[in-house]
Amino acid sequence: MDRSDHIGKRARVAGWLRRMQREDPGAARDRRTELVLDAVRMGWPVCPAAHPLAYGCSCDRVGCPAPGMHPMSSAWQTQASTDPAHVQRWLERYPDANFVTVTGTSHDVLDVPADAGALALDRLGDEAGPVAACGPERVLFFTATRGTPVDEDEWWPCELDSHPETLDAHPGLRWHCRGSYVLLPPAQHPSGTQVRWIRGPETPLPDPLRVLDVLTDACDTVGATAADSHWLMGR
Template identity: 80%
Template sequence: MDRTDRIGKRARVAGWLRRVQREEPDTGADRRAGQLLDAVSLGWPVCPAAHPLEYGCSCDRVGCPSPGMHPVSFAWQTQATTDTAQVTRWLERDPDANFVTATGIAHDVLDVPAEAGELALAALGDEVGPVAACGPDRYLFFTATRGTPVDEDEWWPCELDCHPETLDEHPGLRWHCRGSYVLLPPSRHPSGSSVRWIRGPETPLPDPLRVLDVLTDACDTVGAVAADTRWLMGM
């Protein structure tokens, strides 16, 4: 790249950043970048993820089981960063990329079926923190993290519970803490919808145990209703 090209690239990036900072994005790409940088500015570590491509995934894996919902790199835990300059380079290199945020560092995420999420939103009221809809079927409740407790025996890494790509094995409540990640708005979901904020990331992060109590009750309620429905249909 010659000097003229480098100067031109720096000018384009500077203009893009000025638009984001003024909150006056003029393209869809700018709006997506602005949402991502909002999360990064809060100290949430992010890294690039694959994105849905036609009927599959942009990764090279044949028959990818979680198209568009996993990091690009196997080294995502060390790659995740809050460095705005690095995130900008990723955006420039691949504007179509989804992004994930690593959990158990700045926040945890409680991930539940959408029906339970709706009940929990009503029950928590002003106590709820940031919440995102991840496709048509899941809600993500962002909370303060318990990823590094004083007593390491008190808590567990996410590997002992689930990974994001194992949704079929863990369809109920999932706790994303150390060693896990979730898609971050405005990533594209394989269903064709976008991951979107219901309550934005600027909302203070609540205590995870309080949110866990409410979500557990909501999941139990949804499960009981589903069981009753199956019983009635079997009559």
């Protein structure tokens, strides 16, 4: 990929972010019920999460390392629900809360840097499935899950598996499966933007291995381009 192509991909990512920043956060909250219940109707388990507050987090943890990006309860894995009535009560009880969807039962999420996400979207086209922009740095690709085999012994781990406590160990490609979660649109991101759908959740979930193959190539391409740019600037 030449320099002009790479600049074009970055421009598209910047365009998504400008649209997120222009949208009134109040309007996003008004749409929250519709968007969260859409995910529930798809069979995705959800639970309420903290939200950014001033320069910190709505939780009571001093110096929270992930403001607005974690569930309210430490029991989120058992708390997550696909019952619309139960989720509706959460929505009413916590009007400012973000929501997360728990991965590894009905869907997985492949999570990549924004530049790689833009490139992969071009390559995948209609095969991409649901895709969301999560803040200025990450793009989330929702896929079918590999986390619930008929024979539990057939479940296979992957070095890309991402859990909430290991996100810093995966700055590139992350695979959210069992034991992880991601923010759902229209969550408020600590960057000041909203998590937004690029391709909606009604899109069929693709095979994760097909998406993984394209994302891996995209991350390699963007990484090589970034390294080349750094070398040129250093000269």
